[in-house]
Amino acid sequence: MSQLIEQAAAAKKAAGALAHLATGIKDQALEAMAVALEEKEDYIINANAKDLKAGREKGLSAALLDRLALDSGRVAAMAEGLRTLQSLTDPVGEIISMWRRPNGLQVGQMRVPLGVIGIIYEARPNVTVDAAGLCLKAGNAVVLRGGSEAINSNRAIVKVISQAATAAGIPAGAIQLIATTDRAAAVEMMRLNDYIDVLIPRGGSRLIETVIENATVPIIQTGIGNCHVYVDGEADLEMAEQIAYNAKTHRPGVCNAAESLLVDRLVADQFLPPIIKALEEGGVEVRGCPETKKICPSVKVAQEEDWATEYLDYVISVKVVDGLDEAIEHINKYGTGHSEAIVTENYNRARRFLEEIDAAAVYVNVSTRFTDGFEFGFGAEIGISTQKLHTRGPMGLKELTTIKYIILGSGQIRR
């Protein structure tokens, strides 16, 4: 038995007991984990320093080094995240619905944990704590496979939180970190159908494609967002400008940021000059279709691939379209099914956009930046599903559960 299988088997064993552990014990464990992070802050920051040193030697970018770095404030934030989870309702055991059949059977749907969740992620060590806490609160064991850049930080963090959790009554083995970062182990993990119930990759499109290509364990795809804002001919143009500017510039590096602006020809002359001026003054590179270029000569000319690109940066593509039909067609063709917004005062077009856009989150008169578990009121988030199976959009605690049917009877047999 490889070490990986041993770890996954230990997680599976823990999951059996964890599935019906009292909420009180889980919450106490979350508190104990938070306290342990705070108490072992130096130990964790020292381990992180090794990763930072190796990262600098490897020539990681300043942005990546920043995502990797831990200091006292960031460790405190991780602890705070665990405390927030304590206040959230435990989804496990909820009877979602129960009904009676003509033969007297009671058939009910009970919410239960998924079992063992595998998380494959990249540099940020805070994901280690977040993911472990969320999985635990929803009654799941977790097998974590972080990026090689953060291996020392992750080892230290998992050692600290895992000891604290076990001491607080969580079954041993519930939080596993794959100790090696070689690729073969990652691929092996993706095929452990006997031990892992669900895989959630968190990271860039290359990571996600690798998981899709290699996994036999069911996956929840997350987070690729080529998001659009469509400004309708009957939009409140001031509102449209605010929404477009916010969706692009509030935090360009995240998946719910807008990458493309579509504008109804009817209002292009009026709307484009001020928004493009604002975007350019905000440091955004604008790549426009020929019509946009004609109206605002300062923009670059967009190429075909721009319509399909998730920049995750201070870049936006702009296209003048022939009304709602072309906007919907364009979005359903080039979008990644993440977050799409229309700005309009027209009832019918708002309704059609909501109906006909095929995406996880469809907005009327709101910035796409709200696709987020916290903003939706879930209190926590493990990622944003962009696939259709299981769930779509932000995933909170409920989305880390499944159901089982419970059937109560009095001797019924099939005739």
Added chain:
Amino acid sequence: MSQLIEQAAAAKKAAGALAHLATGIKDQALEAMAVALEEKEDYIINANAKDLKAGREKGLSAALLDRLALDSGRVAAMAEGLRTLQSLTDPVGEIISMWRRPNGLQVGQMRVPLGVIGIIYEARPNVTVDAAGLCLKAGNAVVLRGGSEAINSNRAIVKVISQAATAAGIPAGAIQLIATTDRAAAVEMMRLNDYIDVLIPRGGSRLIETVIENATVPIIQTGIGNCHVYVDGEADLEMAEQIAYNAKTHRPGVCNAAESLLVDRLVADQFLPPIIKALEEGGVEVRGCPETKKICPSVKVAQEEDWATEYLDYVISVKVVDGLDEAIEHINKYGTGHSEAIVTENYNRARRFLEEIDAAAVYVNVSTRFTDGFEFGFGAEIGISTQKLHTRGPMGLKELTTIKYIILGSGQIRR
């Protein structure tokens, strides 16, 4: 572009329009498809005769030939199935819940079709009609890939129902049959992530393993059932005998039939002789553990692999266990997470069994044979999920949908 991709692309195009088609049009189409099946009965039965002839020449078993064969009654039953779907509530468009956030946003979950569903199945041509009807009613396009044994029947059926559907207003291309039965095409289909949203394999364990191994499209695993009946020390033994007998013999070839009987040592002497006598008289081969053999010398001795075997036949394994703990451990170890039953009059043990058994359907004092979309009241069924992602247990119309978030606002931006 291969012919397969052309077909999948046509299905995807149709799915876009189908997703927001009025229920009335879908129901009229289901009726038109039913009428067409009845009117073209001879055409379909003639095509089926070719398959039967080829099957006999290939030496298919009598059971397989029976599953393949169509006659007037079976064609009428397929038409009737389509008519039943008309009376079921259309799940599409339901707002499952909607709430208001402190900033005034309304966030709602709307039920929407999955999109394009790929079905990979084996011999029975009635699956072709069932699957097409269910997918259509839930607003999905479907790509069907049936077994080679039924290719002529499936071609005839899809031609008939697809023409009728299109004439009744369903977007052309919504029902696709992969015309070839070669393996490479099946594997290609399993990897068409750009066109197919979900794959549902329906058939034996070999088919399902092949799909898991090769697919990159998300899968819903169905139907492998190594189901148990556990007779507790405080069971009503008469009820237990009826349930065990029914679960094994009512229809041994289906996935919710019991394959294994566990009996608390406390009642083994009393319970085993009459149930084993009844089973043997009913033509069932009984394979028992050494203790069972001691009590009932007529049984064969069970081997280790018997505990893990889904016989789908008149065979059952029987094991005497040391109470509930051993029963739960045995079931969670050897079971396939399908349907598991306890027979008991003891409140706490009933409750523990419901909590601790990890399966799609967990029963107290009921035959496992009830795990079925019709018996649960869904009115229809496309299969029984034995995975945890997306759904578990019988899948009706709702399970062929996903959600999208719709967010209504008045200019909200992130700060």
